[in-house]
Amino acid sequence: MALRYEVELSYEVRNGPADFIFNVQAARTPRQWVGWESLATTQFVPLQEFVDPPSAARFLRLQAYPGELVLRYAAKVQLQHHRQHPADVQEIRVADLPGTVLPFLYPSRYCESDKLNAFAMAQFGSLWQGHARVQAICDWVQRHVAFASGSSSGTTSAVDTFQERRGVCRDFAHLMIALCRAVNIPARFTTGLDYGADPALGPTDFHAYVEAYLGGRWYMFDPSGTAIPMGFVRLASGRDAADTAYASIFGDVVPGRRMLAIHAEAGPDGVVREPYRTTDAISSSDI
Incomplete structure (x- = not known):
């Protein structure tokens, strides 16, 4: 592609x-x-x-x-992209995580996972551990937060979004990351462009999405649901928006x-391959 x-x-x-x-x-x-x-x-x-x-x-x-x-x-x-059937993608115990992944378990400036721990454990703690649990967190954020341009600021945090239930892609990503970390799933904030977003939302723009560390690699999730993950060109990743x-x-x-x-x-073979939505677990990063 x-x-x-x-x-x-x-x-x-x-x-x-x-x-x-x-x-x-x-x-x-x-x-x-x-x-x-x-x-x-x-x-x-x-x-x-x-x-x-x-x-x-x-x-x-x-x-x-x-x-x-x-x-x-x-x-x-x-x-x-690396593609995998979601049922084959499992979580990794904290004791077995690579050292470079550990910082993405901690609360950060915009992702106060410690403040959301009780809710996250009650809502997601008993779910089967693996890609499906992360997808459940992603789906919850998408269902319970309304996309509203201009509804947040550069200081809006995950807790703010959890309380106000509206925001832009940055806010959706921060909330999902905080909920993942609250149930011991490493998650990071990643930036790209909003490929495939509805023009009604405005002109093409930078986009924030989430990567969760599962099965030995970082898998992509788009909690705002406004764009097509397969079309995200990776720019940067970090603990939250402050790093990126x-x-x-x-x-x-x-x-x-x-x-x-x-x-x-067109790729090297002369074929144009348009990104599309898929139910597969997909990853664009091995690091």
Whole structure:
């Protein structure tokens, strides 16, 4: 499966210099290959790239000066998902988890799993352990939280969403992660683009989804139900949104327009394969 996506971000730097850290480049993993990519900015400034080994996230740092700054990035990405029958995907005991997975069991800034422990154990604690239990958590969040653009802020947490029962993809993801961790299932926050989302929800945008560690790998879940997981191009993953912002800005800056686009293209064999919804357990990351 091959996907092409484009990102254009515009900012007005009012007083400079201002520092930016972007996370919009496609991650390179054993299951996601970047065939080609291009990156340009309207200001001629040095670009510094750093890769976070545990998550494969690519951080781009630059310093901009007063005036307009536009960042444009495009890439063609090939994805080869691991697919498994859900009944064959089991949970792993805490005692047997790899050390790198352990941080995703703990409460974090936006995923207060400790505060939701009693509810999660009562609602999901007795369910058969495995992919089906995680899917039950995902389904519960999707049924009980309403998608409402502009209903939350950058400080809205899982507990806030649990109480208010509305939010955007970021909030759905935080709540599902907190509920998973509350029943001892490692879960992390992952970012991509909302491939297949209903245009009525707005133009193409960045998307937050969930990965749960089951059966020795990270499996994908989309608790908002607004997009097609098979079409998610991986950008970054972390404990919650605090680790995965597409842009972090340090300075007097006014955000401007934002344009994103994604579509399927022909793969190396010349065949266009459109992402589609599936009941299989799917994973796009071995790390």
